[in-house]
Amino acid sequence: MLPADFANLGRDCVALEEAGVDRIQWDVMDGVFVPNLTFGPDVIAACRPLVDVPFEAHIMAERPEEMLPRYIEEAGCEMIILHPETLGQPHRVYQQVKQMGAKLGIALSPATPLTHVEHAIDLVDEIVLMTVNPGFGGQAYIASMEPKIRMTAEMIAASGREIDLEVDGGISAATIAGAAGAGANVFISGSALWKYDSFAEGVTDLRTRADAARGR
Numbered sequence: 325m326l327p328a329d330f331a332n333l334g335r336d337c338v339a340l341e342e343a344g345v346d347r348i349q350w351d352v353m354d355g356v357f358v359p360n361l362t363f364g365p366d367v368i369a370a371c372r373p374l375v376d377v378p379f380e381a382h383i384m385a386e387r388p389e390e391m392l393p394r395y396i397e398e399a400g401c402e403m404i405i406l407h408p409e410t411l412g413q414p415h416r417v418y419q420q421v422k423q424m425g426a427k428l429g430i431a432l433s434p435a436t437p438l439t440h441v442e443h444a445i446d447l448v449d450e451i452v453l454m455t456v457n458p459g460f461g462g463q464a465y466i467a468s469m470e471p472k473i474r475m476t477a478e479m480i481a482a483s484g485r486e487i488d489l490e491v492d493g494g495i496s497a498a499t500i501a502g503a504a505g506a507g508a509n510v511f512i513s514g515s516a517l518w519k520y521d522s523f524a525e526g527v528t529d530l531r532t533r534a535d536a537a538r539g540r
C-alpha cells in the first residue's frame with residue numbers, strides 16, 4: 325500500500341481486491357528503523373471492513389511487540405512480518421505472534437543473513453526476502469539477492485514445512501521471473517503494479533510471468 329493514494333486508502337483496497345490480489349501488504353514505517361513514516365494499526369483498521377482479502381502488516385518499526393494486539397485484533401492483520409533487528413528477544417516475539425493467532429513472517433533485509441531464520445524455522449509461516457533496502461517504494465530490484473532466494477528455498481524444502489517465500493521490493497514485469505525462477509512463490513509489487521493501466525491488468529500480467537517462470 326506504500327504507492328497508494330493516502331487520501332483514499334479504502335478506495336485503493338477495494339480496487340485491489342476487485343483486481344484479484346491474493347493479499348494486501350501494509351508497509352508500516354516509524355521513521356526510526358527506516359527513514360520514512362507511514363501508517364499504523366488505526367489506519368489499517370479503518371480499511372479492514374471494506375474488503376475480505378487478507379492483510380499483512382510489514383512492520384519496519386522499532387519495538388513492534390508493544391502494539392502487536394492492535395495489528396492483529398483491531399486491524400485484522402492475518403500475517404505479521406517482523407524484521408529481527410527491531411526485536412530485543414526475537415524468538416519470544418515470534419512466539420507471541422503465534423500465540424495471538426496470527427501468522428508469522430520474518431523479513432530479511434539484503435544484508436541480513438539467512439541464519440536469522442534458522443532458529444525459528446519451526447514457527448515461521450513466511451520468509452520475506454527484501455529485494456530492496458527497506459524504507460521506500462520505487463527502488464531498483466537487487467538481482468544479487470537471487471542466490472539468497474535459492475538458499476532460502478532449499479532451507480524451506482529441507483524443513484518439510486509449508487513456508488511461503490515472499491520477495492518484496494522492485495518486483496515488476498522485468499524482475500518477477502528472476503525471483504520466481506529462484507524459488508519465490510509470493511510477490512509483493514507496489515510501484516510497478518500502480519503503473520499498469522489497471523490493477524487487473526497488472527495482477528494478470530505479473531501472475532502470468534511468475535507462473536511461467538515457475539513452470540506452472
Ligand SMILES: O=C(CO)[C@@H](O)[C@H](O)COP(=O)(O)O
Binds near residue numbers: 326462
Ligand atoms: O517494504 C517495502 C519497502 O520498504 C516494499 O513493500 C515496497 O514498498 C515495495 O514497493 P516497490 O518496490 O514494489 O515499489
Ligand SMILES: [Co+2]
Binds near residue numbers: 349350351382492512
Ligand atoms: Co513491504
